[in-house]
Amino acid sequence: MTTDDPNNDRTPTLADVARLAKVSTATVSRCLNSPDRVIEKTRTKVLAAVRDLGYAPNFNARALAAKHTNTIGAIIPTMENAIFARALQAFQEELGGSGVTLLVASSSYRADLEEEQIRTLVSRGADGILLIGYHRDPKIYEFLQRQGVPIVVAWVFDPQADVLTVGFDNFTAMKALADKVISMGHRRIATITANPEYNDRASERLRGIRAAMSEAGISATDLSIVESAYGIDEGGKALEQILAQPVRPSVVMCGNDVLAVGAIARAKELGLRVPEDISVTGFDDIEIAKISSPPLTTVHVPHRRMGKEAARMLINLVNATKDQKNTLIETSLKIRSSLSKR
Amino acid sequence: MTTDDPNNDRTPTLADVARLAKVSTATVSRCLNSPDRVIEKTRTKVLAAVRDLGYAPNFNARALAAKHTNTIGAIIPTMENAIFARALQAFQEELGGSGVTLLVASSSYRADLEEEQIRTLVSRGADGILLIGYHRDPKIYEFLQRQGVPIVVAWVFDPQADVLTVGFDNFTAMKALADKVISMGHRRIATITANPEYNDRASERLRGIRAAMSEAGISATDLSIVESAYGIDEGGKALEQILAQPVRPSVVMCGNDVLAVGAIARAKELGLRVPEDISVTGFDDIEIAKISSPPLTTVHVPHRRMGKEAARMLINLVNATKDQKNTLIETSLKIRSSLSKR
Structure with missing residues (x-):
């Protein structure tokens, strides 16, 4: 990374922030310590300068303190x-x-x-x-x-x-599970995943499922993806979305155990049998995977x-x-x- | 609280610690910043002085920094x-x-x-x-x-x-649950609890169970207490201890939902039916209480x-x-x- 800032080599000071934001050092200080006493516009400007310079408010005090x-x-x-x-x-x-x-x-x-x-x-x-x-x-x-x-x-x-x-390796781990799922005869696969855009674990796991399907000659259109926030209730809601689709998948591969346990609970509430009517898998192997009923197929992470x-x-x-x-x-x-x- | 320390009104300094521990300020500093470079005996002495004086290592740097x-x-x-x-x-x-x-x-x-x-x-x-x-x-x-x-x-x-x-009010909350349990005909009660000695939530809940029993004229000897660390597996192990006792209780009141879910899982593994053979209750009403099978009777805490x-x-x-x-x-x-x- 390069930057045009000639001061790049030294630790930025409060004065640097004030200069860049075109405000007084007192205003910078107020923004950092009593943000509610500064109007929004000034605050935004100062925080942008703090960010651009990589200024850490308490650094000077920190330097005075013990090294570790x-x-x-x-x-x-x-x-x-x-x-x-x-x-x-x-x-x-x-x-x-x-x-x-x-x-x-x-x-x-x-x-x-x-x-x-x-x-x-x-x-x-x-x-x-x-x-x-x-x-x-x-x-x-x-x-x-x-x-x-x-x-x-x-x-x-x-x-x-x-x-x-x-x-x-999130990709390899989820691909191994998807390989197993496919080897058991599943072709129509649904997945409940966190938004993969800002979550590299989620995007790699999704890529693992896709790679296993592709290797097995299954069309990408046979994968149905539902994004969900993290939580047991959320897993249940995502399962409902999957069941509302025209074709029901035979397996729901969840991005983690919590979503999976929520999906299983909701499936049972809706009168479906797990795994007879629909299989469910997780990821992590946390304690609830074992006490889930039925117990959860998952990826064990040490x-x-x-x-x-x-x-x-x-x-x-x-x-x-x-x-x-x-x-x-x-x-x-x-x-x-x-x-x-x- | 009173203390004989004449300096009680001002913030203790590094020098105060050094004086009390009869070492140099450099040694105090080393103890706090590189404890592995100080012999055990000196370290113990200095840390005792730190504790007695209520000295906070970085206080001076902190005072230099912003107020909030x-x-x-x-x-x-x-x-x-x-x-x-x-x-x-x-x-x-x-x-x-x-x-x-x-x-x-x-x-x-x-x-x-x-x-x-x-x-x-x-x-x-x-x-x-x-x-x-x-x-x-x-x-x-x-x-x-x-x-x-x-x-x-x-x-x-x-x-x-x-x-x-x-x-x-941990006492009142658990007593209400115990009242309900007793009203359903239970007389022999077991409880799985955290060590109540250093945990006021646990000791108050235990007191709640005892009060309900006493009010119902049930002898304190009909309460069997097993202490357990926190965890699903730990709840299972505690249940085994309860079942190993000569007389089996009809209900196990657990100090929290996690212990309760662990107790239910172990009971089922051992071939017992919940609640037909043994009832189980929890405390907290966290998400696993609802997905537990059977769902858990518990105290809902907002x-x-x-x-x-x-x-x-x-x-x-x-x-x-x-x-x-x-x-x-x-x-x-x-x-x-x-x-x-x-």
């Missing part, structure tokens, strides 16, 4: 349900072993909130940050690099990325191992240990009775 | 499963509406970790902190008061507490309302709004088919 704060931040898309909780627990335990405290923010899958949270963690002095998924505005990576805050990206394995990643590795990598980065490598976590299929032969 | 950081912290006992997630989501949404970023730490139900996390949040400049449950070392409340960091305690309603609380109220109260405290009141959140019973007549 022994605090590491993590930003996860949601705290609801167990999807990120188990990996985070292992992440925290491993950090705790090194005397490091973890602070977590939850972005509600919103890029704008995540960016705000990254800035907050940096200005609160986090020694390093764990992020989920690689896909985000390159300016954020530039900002973190300029601030000297190391990051590890989890939930994806990407040797091409210019940050360290620890995760699994979340605890991933969290532990992420912590180890981040601690090493903070301590400037060299020669760190991207880490691939292997997934496996868990075939349970929510999937049957067509 | 627009960051609020929350410490929850666990991120696993949905138990605290929904309230926290509502808490965060309400804070977000005021431009405040939430940072969360998870204490794994450990008092020592919680204390460390409180200190970290204070030294990272949190404007206020949300805590769960009232029961903790009074020194922590003194420390927070001395640092001028306002707190709100959620999940309990306690007009006697000298901090602001928002929550429900978690979202509680989270929203907590945020409102904490924002008001940070802005020094006066005349704040403790807020009682009403719970209600959800009678579903996991509970039947004896």
Whole structure:
């Protein structure tokens, strides 16, 4: 990345922000500390300048403080349900072993909130940050690099990325499950997925299903895609949409276990038998997969191992240990009775 | 609370810590920033002094920074499963509406970790902190008061507490459920509970069951108590312990929905029918209560309302709004088919 800013090499100051936004430093300060006391137009202008320069409000105070704060931040898309909780627990335990405290923010899958949270963690002095998924505005990576805050990206394995990643290959994992589904005679497939546009895990999983279908000579028109927010109720609503379509699929491949459990519950409420009338699959293998009735066929992700590795990598980065490598976590299929032969 | 420390009125400094621990300020600094470079004995001595004085490492840097950081912290006992997630989501949404970023730490139900996390949040400049449950070392409340960091305690309603609380009456809520259970003919009751010693929610719920039994003239010896860690598998293991006892209870009242769902799953694996052979109840009414098979009788807690109220109260405290009141959140019973007549 290049920029025309001649000051690129030094840490931006409050004065730089004021200059760029054409306001006084007092106004910048007010925008950052009491935003409700500043009119909208000024606030927008100042925040744009903060963003463009990669300014971190508390950086000066931070520099005065101890070099290491022994605090590491993590930003996860949601705290609801167990999807990120188990990996985070292992992440925290491993950090705790090194005397490091973890602070977590939850972005509600919103890029704008995540960016705000990254800035907050940096200005609160986090020694390093764990992020989920690689896909985000390159300016954020530039900002973190300029601030000297190391990051590890989890939930994806990407040797091409210019940050360290620890995760699994979402494409390969979902393709393996789709291969299995197709080998059991399914041809008409529906999928319930998160919006794949800003979610690289979702888009890779979708690509995995498409690749398996294509290899098996199944037309792409036999895949019906319903996008859904995250949640049990949401999975149920998405299932209703699928059932409202003219041709009923024989299997619903869900982007995660929570959506799948919701789809199963709604199917049963509507009088359908799972798997006799419709098969359902998940992704993650969290605890509800086992207690679901019927138990859920899914992709097992070793979340605890991933969290532990992420912590180890981040601690090493903070301590400037060299020669760190991207880490691939292997997934496996868990075939349970929510999937049957067509 | 009183203390003999003559310096009680001012913020403790690094030098105060050094004096009390009888080491140099450089050693104190090293203990806080690179603990692995200090021998265990010195470290223990210094950390004891830090604790006794209520010293917050980064306070000086913090004082240099802006007065408000627009960051609020929350410490929850666990991120696993949905138990605290929904309230926290509502808490965060309400804070977000005021431009405040939430940072969360998870204490794994450990008092020592919680204390460390409180200190970290204070030294990272949190404007206020949300805590769960009232029961903790009074020194922590003194420390927070001395640092001028306002707190709100959620999940309990306690007009006697000298901090602001928002929550429900755990005793009354569980007693109402136990009254219902007893009215359906149950006499031999088992309960799966968290260790009540350091968990006021658990001890109050247990007291609720005991009060209902006593009012109905049922002997306390007919209550069988099994303590369990939090988790689906843990609920299953606790159920096995209950079944291994000489007399089988007709109902298992669980301290939360997660334990209850685990108990139901294990009972079914062992060939028992729920509720025909054994009834099971929960507490919280999180999403899995509805998709459990059979659906779970439980106490409905309006978690979202509680989270929203907590945020409102904490924002008001940070802005020094006066005349704040403790807020009682009403719970209600959800009678579903996991509970039947004896």
